[in-house]
Amino acid sequence: MFNITKFIVSDLIKNWILVLYSVFLLLATLGFFLLEGQGDKAILGVLNLTLLLVPMITVIFSTIYYYNMYEFMVLLLAQPLKRSRILASIFLGLGIAFGLAVGLGLGLPLWILHPTPVALMLVGVALLLTVIFIGLALLVAVWVRDKARGMGFALFLWVYFVLIFDGLVLLMMYNFSDYPIGKVVLFITFLNPVDLGRIMVLMQTEAAALMGYSGAIFRQFFSEWWGLIASLLIMLVWALVPAAISFRMFRVKDL
Amino acid sequence: MKPGFFLLWLMAFFLVLTHELEAGTFHVKKGSSLDTIQEAVALASAGDTIFIYEGTYLENQLVISIPLTLIGVNKPVIDSQGGDEIFIIRADQVLIQGLTLQNIGISHLKDRAAIRIVEAKNVTIDKNILINTFFGIYLQNSSQCRVQNNTIRGEAYDEVNAGNAIHIWKGSQMEVINNHLSHHRDGIYFEFVDQSLIHSNISQDNMRYGLHFMFSNYDTYEENTFQRNGAGVAVMFSKHIKMVKNTFEENWGGSSYGILLKEISDGLMAQNTFIRNTIGVYAEGASRIKIEKNDFINNGKAMDIKGNCIDNEILANNFIGNTFEVLTNSRSNLNHFEGNYWAQYKGYDLDKDGIGDFPHRPVNLFALITDKIPAANMLLHSFLVNALDMAERMFPEIIPEHLSDERPRIKPLAND
Numbered sequence A: 001m002f003n004i005t006k007f008i009v010s011d012l013i014k015n016w017i018l019v020l021y022s023v024f025l026l027l028a029t030l031g032f033f034l035l036e037g038q039g040d041k042a043i044l045g046v047l048n049l050t051l052l053l054v055p056m057i058t059v060i061f062s063t064i065y066y067y068n069m070y071e072f073m074v075l076l077l078a079q080p081l082k083r084s085r086i087l088a089s090i091f092l093g094l095g096i097a098f099g100l101a102v103g104l105g106l107g108l109p110l111w112i113l114h115p116t117p118v119a120l121m122l123v124g125v126a127l128l129l130t131v132i133f134i135g136l137a138l139l140v141a142v143w144v145r146d147k148a149r150g151m152g153f154a155l156f157l158w159v160y161f162v163l164i165f166d167g168l169v170l171l172m173m174y175n176f177s178d179y180p181i182g183k184v185v186l187f188i189t190f191l192n193p194v195d196l197g198r199i200m201v202l203m204q205t206e207a208a209a210l211m212g213y214s215g216a217i218f219r220q221f222f223s224e225w226w227g228l229i230a231s232l233l234i235m236l237v238w239a240l241v242p243a244a245i246s247f248r249m250f251r252v253k254d255l
Numbered sequence B: 001m002k003p004g005f006f007l008l009w010l011m012a013f014f015l016v017l018t019h020e021l022e023a024g025t026f027h028v029k030k031g032s033s034l035d036t037i038q039e040a041v042a043l044a045s046a047g048d049t050i051f052i053y054e055g056t057y058l059e060n061q062l063v064i065s066i067p068l069t070l071i072g073v074n075k076p077v078i079d080s081q082g083g084d085e086i087f088i089i090r091a092d093q094v095l096i097q098g099l100t101l102q103n104i105g106i107s108h109l110k111d112r113a114a115i116r117i118v119e120a121k122n123v124t125i126d127k128n129i130l131i132n133t134f135f136g137i138y139l140q141n142s143s144q145c146r147v148q149n150n151t152i153r154g155e156a157y158d159e160v161n162a163g164n165a166i167h168i169w170k171g172s173q174m175e176v177i178n179n180h181l182s183h184h185r186d187g188i189y190f191e192f193v194d195q196s197l198i199h200s201n202i203s204q205d206n207m208r209y210g211l212h213f214m215f216s217n218y219d220t221y222e223e224n225t226f227q228r229n230g231a232g233v234a235v236m237f238s239k240h241i242k243m244v245k246n247t248f249e250e251n252w253g254g255s256s257y258g259i260l261l262k263e264i265s266d267g268l269m270a271q272n273t274f275i276r277n278t279i280g281v282y283a284e285g286a287s288r289i290k291i292e293k294n295d296f297i298n299n300g301k302a303m304d305i306k307g308n309c310i311d312n313e314i315l316a317n318n319f320i321g322n323t324f325e326v327l328t329n330s331r332s333n334l335n336h337f338e339g340n341y342w343a344q345y346k347g348y349d350l351d352k353d354g355i356g357d358f359p360h361r362p363v364n365l366f367a368l369i370t371d372k373i374p375a376a377n378m379l380l381h382s383f384l385v386n387a388l389d390m391a392e393r394m395f396p397e398i399i400p401e402h403l404s405d406e407r408p409r410i411k412p413l414a415n416d
Helices: A002-012 A016-036 A039-068 A070-077 A083-113 A117-143 A147-175 A182-190 A193-202 A207-212 A216-223 A225-252 B003-021 B037-043 B365-372 B374-379 B383-394
Strands: B025-028 B049-052 B062-064 B069-072 B077-083 B087-089 B095-097 B100-104 B113-118 B124-126 B129-131 B135-143 B146-148 B151-153 B166-172 B175-177 B180-182 B188-194 B197-199 B202-204 B209-214 B220-222 B225-227 B232-236 B242-244 B247-249 B259-262 B268-270 B273-275 B279-284 B290-292 B295-297 B301-305 B313-315 B318-320 B324-327 B336-338
Touching: A002 A083, A016 A039, A016 A083, A039 A070, A039 A083, A039 A117, A039 A147, A039 A193, A039 B383, A070 A083, A083 A117, A083 A225, A117 A147, A117 A193, A117 A225, A147 A182, A147 A193, A147 B374, A147 B383, A182 A193, A182 B374, A193 A225, A193 B374, A216 A225, B025 B037, B037 B049, B037 B062, B100 B113, B202 B209, B209 B225, B324 B365, B365 B374, B365 B383
Parallel strands: B025 B049, B049 B069, B062 B087, B069 B095, B077 B100, B087 B113, B095 B124, B100 B129, B113 B135, B124 B146, B129 B151, B135 B166, B146 B175, B151 B180, B166 B188, B175 B197, B180 B202, B188 B209, B197 B220, B202 B225, B209 B232, B220 B242, B225 B247, B232 B259, B242 B268, B247 B273, B259 B279, B268 B290, B273 B295, B279 B301, B290 B313, B295 B318, B301 B324, B313 B336
Antiparallel strands: none
16 A cells, blocks of 8 residues: 555656646745735735635646546556555545645745744645545545546535635625524534635634634634634544545445 | 011011921831821821831821822832722822822722822822722812822722722813823723823723723823723713824724724824724714824724714824724715825836825725624635625725725835
8 A cells, every 4th residue: 555655656746737836835925925024914815825726736636636547546456455545545645745745835934934823723724625625536536437527526626615615605694694693603614624724724813803803602612722623623524534435435436 | 568567577478488398297107106197197287298108007098188298208008908098188289109009998889099089189199009909099070180100000800890090080181191000990081081181101901991081172192002901992972182192002802992982073193003903993973083194003903984983084094914904884985084005005106106096995895794794704814705805896886985095105104
């Protein structure tokens, strides 16, 4: 299993898209800090970029990668190897490669320029989102055999989590604004890892007080240590459940 | 007039004068024959001076009804032991200096204070330290009094059981200068106080307001610092107030603001600094106030200016690093914004005159949404919201179209 992972990682880190992704993150982070000057504002810029870019690149790239590796996998399946191990090594390989890219493109400049808890949280969230969207990409790719449709699905997932979900939430809030929805909103955030990640980072910044301005429950939850641990656990669930489902599907799938 | 008669007059005059000069002094000292302040006050006649030497005096309810000077030498302590008020001053020309007063008990029937000044004039309270006094200094129906250089520190744990550090009810020409006020309900409380000056005070960590100001006209407060107070500073129902060079900072919290302007008119607010407040300026029913050359830095909402505010002029301020710059609850705008620097301004300046080439609309769509639906805060800084906001600023549909700065500055102003 680890041999395959090693092979995949060494294959991926030579991939120019991944290198470009890392370099872009690096330059963008540096750029934000040079242009904004104020630490917290730059962090907000980086946060916005991260939440948009990391899921997109991860989900698209991983889906394509799975389809491209399809024949290689069929070849591997002819060997006495467990199916779940093969998919697990792809998952792990993608995770390590993208993790390195994020660590280099985001972690390194933040560590040098702005070594604060906010930055740490931001990098943590970026890594978690990476794993989550690799899982989602594998789920889509295993489920949909057709490459074009699979790509479409993957893209839709990205748009859904970044844009549509928030729109629906806003719509819901408008319609139910007369009801005490504070607590419901808290649970709704759990349904979207991108929102959850954003709030986890924002809670470490000055914006926290603004959030507490209204949703007392909200603030209480995210500013307490157990709330933080709970949200981390939920992020982990998001990372593992889609991947686990894809493993199960892969095991019984007629390839 | 005969010369003899004149001489008699002269002698009488000098007699009075020498009497004045030889005003008695009393020395209250532990271990001496005169070891309580109570006794000294009883013995003293008008214009006398009482020196109080170091030591702890367990006394209270010292009523001063003649002009006296009380001076503490080496910080003597007067401890009420959780009992009643210490000084009750009912005379003019009293000076109290250099004392440490402590431990007034909480009462729900009476506003007990360490020093109460009742219907007096020209009273000076100078360089005292007040610790754990329910109310600190309480001036009622007095005028031309000076409260200066005092340190007043409470031990309030909730609003119901707390008093104000300096409480002035009805008065005029008061001066509150260079005091340090903390951990009370309100730092400074003004009600029906006119033509007074509040200068260089530091008011911090109070339960409610750093400065609480009502029905008081023609007052000036300048160069004060209000920090980490429960709700910031409130200026209400007053006219012609000058607020200059104050600092309002770190009033973070649910319903906290740097300054609340409620039903006030014809004031000036200039060169103040607002740093890290949930809301910098919260204006409700404020009119004809000139707000200029202030710095709004890193606030949640720099200004929340309600629809019932009319004819205010917001000129030449700096808005830097605020999450939201201006918030309002009305579609119309009856105030004038001009020549401010807005960090969120996205325009350019092609003719290089330092003024942006198109107007800036400081109201953020999302600020309006969260104002109506607080739960929407969860979408703060999300991609969707940023995109909506951008579109709204270009084609205003929900945000007040006329609330705009026609001449936004490109560079921040140096306001000091």
